[in-house]
Amino acid sequence: MLGLGADRLRADMNRLLALLFHQGVLDEQFLQLQQLQDETSPNFVSEVVNIYFHESEKLLRNLRGLLMDREFSDYKKMGIHLNQFMGSSSSIGAKRVRNVCVAFRAASEQNNRAGCLRALELVEHEYCYLKNKLHELFQLEQQRVLAAGVRYPIQN
Amino acid sequence: MEISGVLSRRNMPDEIGGFDLSPGHSEEEAHVLAVDDSLVDRKVIERLLKISSCKVTAVDSGRRALQFLGLDEEKNSAALDGLKVDLIITDYCMPGMTGYELLKKIKESSTFRETPVVIMSSENILTRIDRCLEEGAEDFIVKPVKLSDVKRLKDYMTREDRDGNEGRGINKRKLGEACDVSPSFSSSPPSISSSSSSWSAPSSPTSLDSPTRRLKTSTCD
Numbered sequence: 195m196l197g198l199g200a201d202r203l204r205a206d207m208n209r210l211l212a213l214l215f216h217q218g219v220l221d222e223q224f225l226q227l228q229q230l231q232d233e234t235s236p237n238f239v240s241e242v243v244n245i246y247f248h249e250s251e252k253l254l255r256n257l258r259g260l261l262m263d264r265e266f267s268d269y270k271k272m273g274i275h276l277n278q279f280m281g282s283s284s285s286i287g288a289k290r291v292r293n294v295c296v297a298f299r300a301a302s303e304q305n306n307r308a309g310c311l312r313a314l315e316l317v318e319h320e321y322c323y324l325k326n327k328l329h330e331l332f333q334l335e336q337q338r339v340l341a342a343g344v345r346y347p348i349q350n
Numbered sequence: 351m352e353i354s355g356v357l358s359r360r361n362m363p364d365e366i367g368g369f370d371l372s373p374g375h376s377e378e379e380a381h382v383l384a385v386d387d388s389l390v391d392r393k394v395i396e397r398l399l400k401i402s403s404c405k406v407t408a409v410d411s412g413r414r415a416l417q418f419l420g421l422d423e424e425k426n427s428a429a430l431d432g433l434k435v436d437l438i439i440t441d442y443c444m445p446g447m448t449g450y451e452l453l454k455k456i457k458e459s460s461t462f463r464e465t466p467v468v469i470m471s472s473e474n475i476l477t478r479i480d481r482c483l484e485e486g487a488e489d490f491i492v493k494p495v496k497l498s499d500v501k502r503l504k505d506y507m508t509r510e511d512r513d514g515n516e517g518r519g520i521n522k523r524k525l526g527e528a529c530d531v532s533p534s535f536s537s538s539p540p541s542i543s544s545s546s547s548s549w550s551a552p553s554s555p556t557s558l559d560s561p562t563r564r565l566k567t568s569t570c571d
Contacts (some may be wrong), residue, residue, distance in 0.1 A: 230397045230497075238397060246390050277443065281472045282390040285494045340492045 199341035203317050212328055217290070219320075224287030230306045240332050246286050247325060253279040254318060261311050272310070276302060280318075291320045380507040381405040385415045385440035385452065391493070395439065395470075398500045404437075412447030412455075415440065419458050435465055436507040439491075442478065442484040443470035449481060457486045469497060472518070516543075 214220045220255040256275050258267055276299055294316045301309030301340040382404045386392045392408045399406045409415050416422040419435065438456060442449040449469050456462050466488040470476065480492045488506050491499045 223496075226494070226496050227394070230401055232401075235397065242390060242393050242397075245393060249389060274445075277472070278388065281443075281493065282474060284386055285388070285391050285394055287494075341475075 202336050203334055203338035205342055207331060207338065210327065210331055210334065214314060214331075217291075219288070219290045219324055220329065221287045223285065227286060240335070243286055243328055243332075246282050246288075249282060250321060254321065257314055258318075261307065261314060266307065269305050272298065273302055274275075288324055291324055294320050298336040310318065352489065353392060360367060378506070379405045380436040381407070381434060382437045382439060382507075382536070383418060383435050384408045385410075385412060385416060385438070385444070385449065387441065387444045391441065391470075391495075395495055398497060401497070402500045402504060404504075409436075412440070412444060412449070412452035415452055416447075419456070419459070420456060421462070428458055435462065435469065437466050437503060438462075439503070440548055441469045441471060442469050443473075450478075453482060453485050453487055468503060468506070478487060 211220070227239050227242060253275050257279075260272050260285055262267065270281070276295060280295045283295065283350075294313065298310060298313035298317055301313050318343060380403075381401050382394065384399065384406055386395060386408070387410050390412075396406045396408045407418060409418060415423065415438070434472045438452075440449040440452055442532065447455075449471075453467050453469065456465065456467055456518040467486065468491060469482045469487050470491045470493055474492045475511075482490055489503070529566045
């Protein structure tokens with residue numbers, strides 16, 4: 195039995211992707227990234243997404259750090275971090291993360307610290323969900339690649 | 351949990367003094383200088399351009415872009431001798447020098463004022479777009495940048511010494527052959543269509559080619 199594991203894994207991946215699209219977690223920009231992946235750049239999507247995770251966590255830490263400071267007043271600086279985070283979220287198709295950032299930005303523009311804190315919690319929550327789901331997706335992909343490489347039946 | 355093959359070294363171009371140089375420059379391909387402070391966006395635009403058969407040099411600031419072009423007063427140009435730049439694509443909102451300021455500097459220079467400059471921005475602000483176009487920008491792209499945007503850019507890159515078969519001729523033939531409903535994918539090069547490593551996407555409910563337009567205020571001007 196060759197490749198059955200790979201087929202099932204591919205089906206699992208597609209189901210997960212469909213769910214994420216249906217939930218509005220991802221949008222067509224993620225599809226665009228997939229379009230850019232091929233033999234010459236077989237890990238493109240996970241590479242970009244991992245850069246996104248690394249950068250986002252820095253930005254989110256900065257945002258939380260700013261807001262937790264009781265003396266906080268530098269909304270402009272916060273706005274810059276926020277714009278960076280929104281930009282990269284949009285670039286990888288992280289639609290829901292980007293959308294909750296919009297509310298955050300609105301609170302920031304009104305110098306509403308409490309509103310910003312609430313919005314930040316929402317953003318962190320959405321970001322966590324996205325990260326978990328994408329990790330799941332990449333894991334499935336790794337397993338699928340391994341399974342597709344099997345050339346002979348494995349004896350149990 | 352370890353994710354292997356994440357930052358595959360062979361896929362990442364080398365960093366030389368802050369410049370990302372794509373290896374294997376050939377004489378036939380157009381050379382694009384991409385400027386963006388976001389690493390994520392740099393990776394994406396680089397890939398979009400490479401898949402569209404362009405050589406890419408990606409830098410992270412207007413200052414570095416000017417250095418590369420040899421327009422920075424303080425540092426010498428790092429551009430290789432004879433390496434032409436056919437298009438400059440830059441983000442608008444960047445710390446230090448904005449894309450608009452970079453555009454102005456390029457248009458002020460004698461060497462590069464004829465080079466087409468395209469601005470990218472996540473904000474669809476009419477006054478910003480107008481200002482850039484007035485200053486001589488060739489085009490203004492609302493992020494996120496897509497393959498269809500980059501395909502359009504190729505029209506701005508004219509190389510008189512390029513063999514006719516390399517340029518638009520081939521794209522037009524592919525458009526004719528594909529007869530696709532979705533224009534953004536019909537002219538994609540063959541390397542995309544296969545492959546064991548790409549995921550098959552579920553059917554998307556929305557049109558893949560319609561960008562969402564949003565009018566927003568921005569902290570960057």
